[in-house]
Amino acid sequence: MAEHIGARVRLWRRRRKLSQSALAGLAGVTQAYLSQIENGLRAVERRSTQVALAQALDVSVADLLGQTADPTDPVRSRAAEHIADIRVALVELEVGDIRAPGRNPAELDDAIRRMQQLRISSDHLVLAPGLAGLLRDAARRPEALVRVAYTAASCLRSLGYRDLARPAARIAIDAARSLDDPAWIGMAEFGYIQSLPIEAATVARRVADRAITEMQNAAADPSARQTLGQIHLTAALASATAQRHDDAWAHLAAAQAEAGSLGEPLDGLGFFGNFFGPLNVHLWKMTLLTEMGDHGRVLEMADGLPVDEIPIASRRQSYHLDRGRALAHSGRNDKLALIALAQAERAAPAPFRLNPVIRDVVSTMITRAKRKAVAEDLTAMAQRLGVSPV
Template identity: 50%
Template sequence: MDRASRFIYAQSLPIEAARLAARVSDRSLVELQGDASDVRVRQMLGQLHLMAALASTVDARPDVARDHLAEATREAASLGDRADGGGFNGCCFGPTNVGLWKMSIAAEQGEYGRIIELSRTDPLAGAQGIESPTVVLVDIGRALADGGRRDSEALAAFIRAEQAAPVPFAINPLARDAVVTLAQPAQRRAIPDDLRLLAGRIGIDLDA
């Protein structure tokens, strides 16, 4: 398998194969080092560090994940965001994408306070190459809903996620669970119309 194919293979691995994804990413990182003077290769290296960081987090190796994330952050700071948002091979690698991956890693670790901290400035403002912001916005919504202190902000994040990609949002089990959970404290009062409408659009009857 050549280096480009291995990179695509690493990207395609499901999160359930975290250990394999980490091994494939690590091997690709070693193989690409010889061409690290090429900006396109550096974008792939940075993205591989991000993939390895998430895979290592899922695989319960936080120290390894931290090292990969530090390398990705350093590389992104040097390269900056791509003007077209996508960059080489659709990596979308740069400071904006690193910020989004940091949020995904924080979500995997259950660090909701960290997600809120990272989302204080709009994390999607420079993300032209991100195909769907749904996953990021669902993570933000879940973090805001944690503890029930920011339900209105959480609802706004979920509505934005649903507007950006209605079908992926509707079939996302984390999103559906979050909408139902958000309605539970509201039922002691009155369920906001926006929440009831959102639930209805994804096939959830809050009155059932």
């Protein structure tokens, strides 16, 4: 069973021979808050706090979150089954070792359409087995490779393999640049920024700023404007993580302006299914407020939102996760939080079960519930997440 983040914080603190007071000072948090984290009474939800603790302990955020593969977890084991082949395929593409394709162009196009549907539904455990073959078969066709490599980066990041998501995103960028297509260049840059480690938020901001500057010349292309808006959104989250809140709001305002001008996607999905429009910007604002710790405003923004109309599973999940985390934050609404988290799990089961922050939130709810009795639904969710319910 997975430990909560606080247990790993305590482990690393002791290894570094730091007192709670010393670590709290280095991380910029109070000793009381750190004590609650270590005892599993508070989740470490904010990226900025994760980064601060990781830096103070001289470990990576991935180490702190426990994102290494667990062979006893059936979901993680299934997710890892095809990673070795994907890793080799990415290396082959990086060094130019191109194999003969196993599909003809029509077969590849059909496979890419199926791939896109799996990405939209966040069915990553079904998507992952075919990625290595798709990468190899698309290698000689940049218009196909950019789609496959972008999808591979998105899938790998969701499965917890950011180290592989980055080279996949770089391959997508190279393919997009060979096409000289501003919309795809922007989309590939968006994927690359998202693949960067959480602690590299300052780097992510700089990469986003460069991409935004480059995209200004494509203002007449609606698809490019959608990807420009997406880059502003990920720049906003990186800025919030780096605790540059004014910059975060400026990027969000730029994304809102683009979305307001473009409207909701006419086909319901947007460029390559990234759903850029006013509703998606609203969802990103909820995530920004979650990162900034303004849980009351998150709940206000969640009220009455037509979430069931959102066609992208990951965006529906984002809504329910932010709402669930906001409800769980105070410790007074855990029953409602559990309902929201269950809705998030239904939207995209595999990414939910592989999300270390959600494991920590549920672990915290379990710890709080031990004072009374742990509800059967909460116990079942904890077991699916690999969290000990006792």
